[in-house]
Amino acid sequence: MTSRFPIPQGTLDMLILQIVSLEPIHGYGIAQRLEQISRSVVQVNQGSLYPALHRLEQKGWLKAEWKQSETGREAKFYSLTACGRTQLVAEKESWARLAGAVRLIFNEGTRS
Amino acid sequence: MKLANWFRRKKLETGLERELRYHLDRRISDLERSGLPTGEARRTAMLEFGGFTQIQEEVRDIWLARWLRDFLYDVRFSARSFLRNPSFTITAVLSLMLGIGATTAIYSLVDQVLLHALPVHQPERLVLIDWKGDQVANGFGSWNLMSYPICRDLDQQKQVFDGVFCRALTTINLSSGGDYRAATAEIVSGNYFSVLGVGPALGQVLTSDDDAKPNTNAVAVISYDFWKTQLGGASDVVGRKVLVNHHPLTVIGVAAATFRGIDVGEVPSLWIPASMSTAIIPGLKDLHDRRTRWMQVLGRLPQGMTLRKAQAGLQPWFKAMLKEDMRRAGFPVITPERLQTYLNSSLVLTAAPQGHSGLRRRLLEPLWVLFALTVVLLGLACLNVSGLFLARGSARDREVGTRLALGASRGRLGRQLLADSLLIGLAGGVLGTAAAPLAVQALIAFLPRDNAGTALRASIDSRLLLFALAASVTAGILSGLAPAWQSGRRSLVSSLRERGGTALGGVRLRKAIVTAQVALTLTLLAGATLFIRTLDALMAKGPGFVTSGLVSFGIDCQRSGYSEEQGNQVIRRIDEAIRHSAIVQSSAVARFALLTGGSWNNPMTILAGKRFSTEGRDINLNAVTPGFFQTMGIRIIAGRNFDERDISAPGESGWRSAIVNEAFVKRYLGGRNPLGVRICQGSGPDARPNVEIVGVMSDISYRGLRERSEQAYFPLGGEGAATFYVRVRGKPESSFQSLREIVRGIDPTLPLNNLRTVDQQVDRSLNTEHMLASLTGSFSALALLLSLVGLYGVMSFVVTQRTREIGIRLALGATRGTAIWLVLRDALVMLLVGIGIGVAFVLALGRLVESQLYDVKPSDPAVIAIAVLLLFSAGLGAALIPAHRASSVNPTEALRFE
Known part of the structure; x- marks a missing residue:
């Protein structure tokens, strides 16, 4: 448990948007998907997923709907709004730029 | 969201x-x-x-957000506890509703009449230009008058102004196809609309070209209101003709919907270029006469120009113009002293974002006085609610104590109190604002109906809502201040230990509040007494003539297309017909109407042994038929009435004789026999005193009831316009129809202006006084009620708290009288201290209303005594009820109760 590093602040929103963009999904599903995708390196306190989900819903990036889940019980499924889709693109871009910049600086450091 | x-x-x-x-x-x-x-x-x-x-x-x-959530929970909690305690809630909300409603209603008038900037382009850059000194000119109209040519000159001072326009209000007979009606028109220079930055709603507005050559551009722009109400908003109105004083003018456009002229009290039906004014306005002979002042002049300063710089920038040109004017032909011959005042004249600029308004000038002080009084009333209401909160606070003492003991922070409890008071404030505000339009309607009824009725609105706009919201929130917070302070001082231990005990701190605060209420109420009561005394004194004094059974109306023949001479004949014929009517006791004609606020006035030259003039002081003048004095019930004290001897022969100019009033004799001819003294209009060296004083009349009011003026009356000559005074048999109102028919029999198109009884006219001339007296009267009645409720409340509380003590005292042998005194003593202290502070207020603030008073000083001992007595006896009455209850305490029960 302790070997997994905590998720950076603000990145959780982006990850959630990314996961939801694939298909409508409920909170538990997102938690599981986060575990799988990140191969258990990223640690998410599962409960803290929900404030994030509700924040994104308030911002209008996610919309939610109660539907029957795979177990037959009703669950709240989130999906991306048009607004959320633009936001995801923008976040991905800025992430790529940041990552690129960081890599550039690191490369600079190793060369000298 | x-x-x-x-x-x-x-x-x-x-x-x-x-x-x-x-x-x-x-x-x-x-x-x-x-x-x-x-x-x-x-x-x-x-x-x-x-x-x-x-x-x-x-x-x-x-x-x-958490704070908002907490606050909403607080509000919900407050609302629930209010609903559980309806009598408390109703009293508190009603108190604030009265206070906020009254304040909002008065503020609505203050805003509309005094504060609202014109709906024009950058109104803050508009200035009123006025002449300080002596213009050596004849005036038509009331305030801030200058001549048309000076306005044109000023417009050329491009270094100081972006543009200068002039305007004059005039009453016209207007027909848009049907009957002639009296209407208000604004005579304006051609650049009026462009300088103001007002465009058309339809067609076009006037331009400088329309005003270029005299009497060539017979055009007019109509107001949006006139277009909608009188012409049904017809889309083909541009190009139509309207008849103004029987002159056809072509409508070239409708002004923007929001624009209602630059005078808040007078909404013009149409705007006419000044170039048409000599053709249209009877009596105006030469538009380009530099010595006829009749228009208000306003200008627009360029961006960044200050009043002071503009004023200084004008002086070189102005001084040169004064010298140049002096050398012009037609400049009157005047005394050297007067010439000096003329040459020392200057132009004064004042900011005029609200335009120019006679109504504003008249209501400026009364409205601020009323507004200040409503603020006091609102303060009283807040104090009342404070008292109620404190009372409820002591009832809830144990609840609060328990909450504190369970760990609620004092801040949390303070927030609860804030929610309480805001909620009450807003509830009062909503009700008050809902009631405000009704109150405004009632207020407008106090103002001169013909203009204020059309110009002022009893509607709620966003500015008013903002004001009401601010007033409600402030009132709410103020009401909550005392309870919050009180709860901050509460000791946790004592409040839990007490068992229905004695929250003495709370009582002390409540007593202070009642004392303050008493002080404020006394201020309002004294104010009301002053204004009622003023109204009474004016009514008792009367205009100096007998008003009952007297009816008056005006006829202006030249506005109906008659020449001056024809007009005089028409007036003679109407006079003749009226005098022969069966319903008429007697009747007379005067050139100018009385009690309208205006007059014909001029300085005079008097030849009584030596020759002197009334320099600097105008005599009020009128011209009347011989029947005037008898019809009005005015006594001729010395000499004789007018008769055939006074009628000028054909071709003879001027009057032969005059009758002056007592005030004239006293001021100018003290001790001399006035009969035979010669006088004339004008004060220059060229004035020829050749009019003989043949009689002296008792003093009457001319402009209004307050004034005592020197007056001179001449035999009625002409000018084709006059006011009829008719003393009728029976009810005066029932004569209106017959009078209309008589005039219709002579000319069916001739309108009767201002047909009303003279009693009505007296009331109208006193409408400001009526307004002040009735409003301050009702305000102080409300204030009295509020503070009596406060006093009663706190005294009852004290009696309940001290029941045990009183019981013990009674058991130990105290008499009922001592018990009453025990309670009454407290009330007396509050009343006396409050009254003392109140009297100090009255003495300090009295001079602020002095100019509104008549025949009574603000520090009048009788007035203060009446207010004190009223308040004291009412207060004592309110305190006696709980005191009596104290005296009837049963000692055994009071002790068992413990």
């Missing part, structure tokens, strides 16, 4: 609960499937998940 979450919080909560529950259940069953025992699975799932309620709380914070 987040606020909407508050109202669907139930749904959100259950949704969240289900969602989280689903997650946990799924996790538990997944873990079980992977082989964990049931209890272990549940524990692991919970651990992974984190605190359930903590997550809920975090999500709630996202729905609605």
Whole structure:
């Protein structure tokens, strides 16, 4: 448990948007998907997923709907709004730029 | 929009609960499937998940910020406790409703009449240009008058102004196809609309070209209101003709909908270029005469120009113009002293973002006085609610103590109090604002109806709402101040230990509040007494003539297309017909109407042994038929009435004789026999005193009831316009129809202006005084009620608190009288201290209303005594009820109660 590093602040929103963009999904599903995708390196306190989900819903990036889940019980499924889709693109871009910049600086450091 | 979450919080909560529950259940069953025992699975799932309620709380914070959520819970709690205690709530809300409603209503008038900037382009750059000194000119109109040519000159001072326009209001006979009606028109220079920055709603507005050559551009722009109400908003109105004083003018456009002229009290029906004025306005002979002042002049300063710089920038040109004017032909011959005042004249600029208004000038002081009084009333209402809160606070003492003991912070309790007071304030505000339009309607009824009725609106706009909101919030917070302070001082231990005990601190504060209420009430009562005395004194004095059974109306023949001479004949014929009517006792004609606020006035030259003039002081003048004095019931004290001897021969100019009033004799001819003294109009060296004084009349009011003026009357000559005074048999109102028919019999198109009884006219001339007296009267009645309720409340509380003490005293042998005195002493202290402070207020603030008073000083001992006596006896009455209850305490029961 302790070997997994905590998720950076603000990145959780982006990850959630990314996961939801694939298909409508409920909170538990997102938690599981986060575990799988990140191969258990990223640690998410599962409960803290929900404030994030509700924040994104308030911002209008996610919309939610109660539907029957795979177990037959009703669950709240989130999906991306048009607004959320633009936001995801923008976040991905800025992430790529940041990552690129960081890599550039690191490369600079190793060369000298 | 987040606020909407508050109202669907139930749904959100259950949704969240289900969602989280689903997650946990799924996790538990997944873990079980992977082989964990049931209890272990549940524990692991919970651990992974984190605190359930903590997550809920975090999500709630996202729905609605915490402070707002807390505040809304406070408000809900307040609302519930208010609803549980309806008598408290109703009293508090009604108090604030009265205060806020009255303040908002008066503020509506203050805003409309005094504060509202014109709906024109950058109104803050508009200035009124006025002449300080002596213009050596004849005036037509009332304030800030200058000549048309000076306006044109000023418009050329491009270094100082972006543009200068002039305007004059005039009453016209207007027909748009049907009957002639009296209407208001604004005579304006051609650049009026462009300098103001007002455009058309339809067609076009006047331009400088329309004003270029005299009497060539017979055009007019009509107001949006006139277009909508009188012409039914016809889309083909441009190009139509309207008849103004029987002159056809072509409508070239409709002014913008929001623009209602630059005078808040007079909404013009149409705007006419000044170039048409000599053709249209009877009596105006030469538009380009530099010595006829009749228009107000306003200008627009360029961006960044200050008043002071503009004023200084004008002086070189102005001084040169004064010298140049002096050398022009037609400049009157005047005394050297007068010439000096003329040459020392200067132009004064004042900011005029609200335009120019006679109504504003007249109501400026009364409205501020009323506004100040309503603020006092609102303050009283707040004090009342404070007292109520404190009373409720002591009833809730134990609840609050318990909450404190359970760990509520004092801040939290303070916030609860804030929510309480804001809620009460807003409830009072909503009701008050809802009632305000009615109150404004009632207020407008006090103002001169012909202009204020059309110009002022009893509607609620955003500015007024903002004001009402500010007033409500302030009132709410002020009401909550004392209770908050009180609760801050409360000691936790004592409040829990007490058993229906003696919250003495609260009582002391409540007594202070009642004392303040008494002081404010005395101020209002004294104010009301002053204004009522003023109205009474004016009514008792009267205009100096007999008003009952007297009817008056005006006829202006030249406005109906007659020449001056024809007009005079028409007036003679109407006079003849009226005098022969069966319903008429006697009748007379005067050139100018009395009690309208205006007059014909001029300085005069008097030849009585030596020759002197009334320099600097105008005599009020009128011209009347011989029947005037008898019809009006005015006594001729010395000499004789007018008769055939006074009628000028054909071709003879000027008058032969005059009758002056007592005030004239006293001021100018003290001790001399006035009969035979010669006088004339004008004060220059060229004035020829050749009019003989043949009689002296008793003093009457001319402009209004307040004034005492020197007056001179001449035999009626002509000018084709006159006011008829008719003393009728029977009810005066029932004569209106017959009078209309008489005039119609002579010319069916001739309108009767201002047909009304003279009693009505007297009332109208006193409408400001009526307004002040009735409003301050009702305000102080309300104030008295509020403070009596306050006094009664606190005294009853004290009696309840001290029942045991009183019981013991009675058991130990005290008499009923001592018990009464015990309670009454407290009330007396509050009343006397409050009255003392109130008297100090009255003495300090009295001079602010002095100019509104008549025949009474603000420090008049009788007035203060009446107010004190009224307040004291009412207060004593309110205190006696609880005092009596104290005296009837049964000692045995009071002691058993413990």
